[in-house]
Amino acid sequence: MKGDILEDFLKSNENGLYCTYGDFYLDASRPVKNVIVSHAHGDHISPGCSNVFCTAPTRSLMEYRLGKNAGNHFFTYSYDNALWVGNVKVTFLPAGHILGSALILMEYEGTRYLYTGDYKVQADATCEPLTLLPADVLITESTFANPKIKHPDDITEILKLNTISDTIMLGCYSLGKAQRLTALINKYCPQKIVLLHHSIVPYHKVYESYGFKDWNYLPYSRKMVKNNQQNLIYLVPPLTFNSYVRAKNVVRVFASGWEKLQNRNGIELFISDHVDWYDIIETIKTVMPKEIWTLHGDGKYLADFYEGSILVKHL
Structure with a gap:
């Protein structure tokens, strides 16, 4: 050089x-x-x-x-x-x-x-x-x-979701993080049903157009959540997550490397990109x-x- x-x-x-x-x-x-x-x-x-x-x-x-x-x-x-x-x-x-x-x-x-x-x-x-x-x-x-900052192993983190049978509201960024989480949940939490907020679905579709076609997920269904099925994970963008601070009958989790975003949630989920x-x-x-x-x-x-x-x- x-x-x-x-x-x-x-x-x-x-x-x-x-x-x-x-x-x-x-x-x-x-x-x-x-x-x-x-x-x-x-x-x-x-x-x-x-x-x-x-x-x-x-x-x-x-x-x-x-x-x-x-x-x-x-x-x-x-x-x-x-x-x-x-x-x-x-x-x-x-x-x-x-x-x-x-x-x-x-x-x-x-x-x-x-x-x-x-x-x-x-x-x-x-x-x-x-x-x-x-x-x-x-x-x-x-x-x-x-x-002082060392990101934990993402597999160890995603396995935490297996300890929760109630519906999980999982906050994440719509582009990149949501697709990564879908793949991780499908592989390491196969009993979980992934539901996507309507704003996340189009990003999954773009990924699928580039060959990522083996994911299992469904668009959000109020009826499905209302029926209180177990093992549901509802992926939502930050604005939606923050709008439902007092959501009932769900465990709030946010996937991020920022410690401040883990406050007041059901569990910590340190998954960073x-x-x-x-x-x-x-x-x-x-x-x-x-x-x-x-x-x-x-x-x-x-x-x-x-x-x-x-x-x-x-x-």
């Missing part, structure tokens, strides 16, 4: 992260001319962009979420298939976060910059596993970059960067941990 690290390769402004040398944004927060999208979660996409570069599943999910405003022109690429955006060579690598999620490897004048977007190390049958390559600069999310502290450390060992640029969180613990060995700065 030759070449110098350009400290201004990425600049943060009101539209997001901008690459001057390629004239594009990464996961723009506002409409821009050129945007490379890591994945289709709402905090990483913006309606109305002119040229959108992403994977095919990300395009499908964006078109469902944003409709006609998803983007004027889409350019979709498979993993490991390099493209040029301006003067920067770009390659998508699996991020292991949700279906179609991608790390974005950018190469310019012999220097490699690896942008993670959101990513995870844990195995997930509903998306492609994380793939890492060496880079000079690692631009990583630091959402859970705290030595992000890397924890130890995952980030292992990622850094694999990528072997000369510098680490952090996003989300504040990167303070990483800066302290690598002081004197690797430069860490927060964008």
Whole structure:
């Protein structure tokens, strides 16, 4: 890996992260001319962009979420298939976060910059596993970059649901988490009947269009729940979950890596789609960067941990 690290390769402004040398944004927060999208979660996409570069599943999910405003022109690429955006060579690598999620490897004048977007190390049958390559600069999310945080094994967590026979209202994000939970429940809690909130069903359908067709679930039925059948798990988005704080005859559970979201629930269910502290450390060992640029969180613990060995700065 030759070449110098350009400290201004990425600049943060009101539209997001901008690459001057390629004239594009990464996961723009506002409409821009050129945007490379890591994945289709709402905090990483913006309606109305002119040229959108992403994977095919990300395009499908964006078109469902944003409709006609998803983007004027889409350019979709498979993993490991390099493209040029301006003067920067770009390659998508699996991020292991949700279906179609991608790390974005950018190469310019012999220097490699690896942008993670959101990513995870844990195995997930509903998306492609994380793939890492060496880079000079690692631009990583630091959402859970705290030595006190270690995500438990997801199988151990999902098995907790087998201890509950009453109807479970399971709060989760509609895209990514709901599909992962469906697959986990089907495999490790086979006696459970998965019911989906109406807003989650279309995301399952997009996944199914990409080959995930062996799930067992039903659209929510008030009659089924009213009859108080046992072993029902009703997957609902956060807004619905929060609207039924006093729901009767159900056990409230929320699947998340955030401890604050476990409060006042029937049981804790720590299932996260992000890397924890130890995952980030292992990622850094694999990528072997000369510098680490952090996003989300504040990167303070990483800066302290690598002081004197690797430069860490927060964008």
